[in-house]
Amino acid sequence: MVTSPELEHGAILRESATAAGHLARICFKTGPPTYTGVELEWTVHDAADPARPVDPGRLRAALGRHSPATLTDTSPADPLRHGGAVTLEPGGQVEISTPPRPSVAALIRATEADIAELTGLLRAAGLTLGGTGIDPHREPRPILQTPRYRAMRRVFDRRNPAGRTMMYSTAGLQVCLDAGEPSQLPLRWAVAHTVGPPLLAAFATADRHAGRATGWASARMAAWLAIDPARTGPVWSPQRPDDDPAASWIRYVLAAPLLCLRGQGPDWTPPTGVTFADWLAGALPRPPTTEDLDYHVSTLFPPVRPRGYLELRYLDAQPGRGWLIPLAVLAALFAEPATLHAAYVVSAPVAHRWHAAARRGLADPTLAAAAAQLFDLALAALPRLDLPPDLYEEIHRGVRRRRTAAERGDR
Numbered sequence: 001m002v003t004s005p006e007l008e009h010g011a012i013l014r015e016s017a018t019a020a021g022h023l024a025r026i027c028f029k030t031g032p033p034t035y036t037g038v039e040l041e042w043t044v045h046d047a048a049d050p051a052r053p054v055d056p057g058r059l060r061a062a063l064g065r066h067s068p069a070t071l072t073d074t075s076p077a078d079p080l081r082h083g084g085a086v087t088l089e090p091g092g093q094v095e096i097s098t099p100p101r102p103s104v105a106a107l108i109r110a111t112e113a114d115i116a117e118l119t120g121l122l123r124a125a126g127l128t129l130g131g132t133g134i135d136p137h138r139e140p141r142p143i144l145q146t147p148r149y150r151a152m153r154r155v156f157d158r159r160n161p162a163g164r165t166m167m168y169s170t171a172g173l174q175v176c177l178d179a180g181e182p183s184q185l186p187l188r189w190a191v192a193h194t195v196g197p198p199l200l201a202a203f204a205t206a207d208r209h210a211g212r213a214t215g216w217a218s219a220r221m222a223a224w225l226a227i228d229p230a231r232t233g234p235v236w237s238p239q240r241p242d243d244d245p246a247a248s249w250i251r252y253v254l255a256a257p258l259l260c261l262r263g264q265g266p267d268w269t270p271p272t273g274v275t276f277a278d279w280l281a282g283a284l285p286r287p288p289t290t291e292d293l294d295y296h297v298s299t300l301f302p303p304v305r306p307r308g309y310l311e312l313r314y315l316d317a318q319p320g321r322g323w324l325i326p327l328a329v330l331a332a333l334f335a336e337p338a339t340l341h342a343a344y345v346v347s348a349p350v351a352h353r354w355h356a357a358a359r360r361g362l363a364d365p366t367l368a369a370a371a372a373q374l375f376d377l378a379l380a381a382l383p384r385l386d387l388p389p390d391l392y393e394e395i396h397r398g399v400r401r402r403r404t405a406a407e408r409g410d411r
Contacts, residue, residue, distance in 0.1 A: 091168030133316025217361025
């Protein structure tokens with residue numbers, strides 16, 4: 001792994017080696033795997049008419065002091081009572097990002113309380129949370145307008161409409177896991193990717209969008225895959241399974257085109273095709289800084305993104321309490337090295353099948369078989385999560401139901 005001394009905040013970058021060292025230092029923070037986090041997104045709907053557009057003023061009134069600065073620039077953006085930060089996506093999707101917890105049970109209880117608080121705030125304004133990975137009722141429509149979001153839309157539009165769909169209509173479930181000790185990192189990094197296609201297939205909820213069947217099990221992931229593989233494709237590759245995680249990520253970051261070029265004015269649209277490596281080589285009037293590099297990383301959206309920890313980004317939003325099941329499955333699979341190794345053996349043969357998972361879900365027999373085997377591994381490992389009996393029973397039943405669905409090949 002590449003290492004370097006810590007750079008001053010905002011330090012100018014003039015060489016790719018210096019940028020690489022900065023990325024390795026901030027993106028893979030190794031140590032004992034202890035913490036688990038979760039980020040939940042939902043589309044937001046009028047409770048009486050879910051197809052009715054929701055305007056920014058209504059969201060502002062509902063969220064009050066919890067409104068993010070992108071919605072209300074004078075808001076204190078207070079977290080919810082149990083620490084969850086509330087943010088909004090450009091289409092008005094609401095997100096709770098939890099503080100990581102050393103106990104999965106504590107994470108679930110705190111997140112449940114924050115969801116209840118958020119749901120109450122929205123209910124008082126006649127609003128409700130959606131339960132799928134893509135808006136089943138409305139066409140893509142912008143709610144928030146910031147220089148970042150305008151630049152993103154312009155760059156995405158150069159390619160196809162998928163970027164607008166992603167920005168304005170999709171909602172995901174992200175599970176965050178520690179990178180682990182240096183010796184553990186390669187396997188944890190690999191498995192975070194390899195289990196993606198079968199778990200995406202098993203937890204796909206995004207088959208209807210804007211009032212129509214899409215023909216996809218996960219139209220949400222279909223949109224992500226169509227945007228730009230240099231920005232949204234997986235970093236780990238089955239063709240190069242032994243690549244060093246940090247080296248793979250550094251190549252990915254430096255080769256990705258700029259999405260936003262921050263400035264004083266309202267237009268942050270970058271020149272077409274300029275990568276961060278090009279910027280380092282002098283393609284733009286000023287050299288980049290560490291702040292520019294950190295911001296560039298925030299505009300990259302692979303299925304697994306290293307942020308010090310591993311952010312698994314490939315799951316659709318789940319209805320109701322359904323988010324507990326994929327969270328527990330992933331936590332169980334990552335609980336011990338032996339389970340991780342078994343999960344890799346099961347999932348590596350289907351690790352490249354992202355498109356098939358998004359298109360067919362569990363109707364793909366190869367993915368369904370892999371998902372069923374992963375659920376078996378998770379069921380065996382669940383006791384290691386030390387869940388209280390009521391929560392254990394609920395999750396155990398939920399995983400068994402998912403395993404049965406995978407065995408039947410239910411879509």
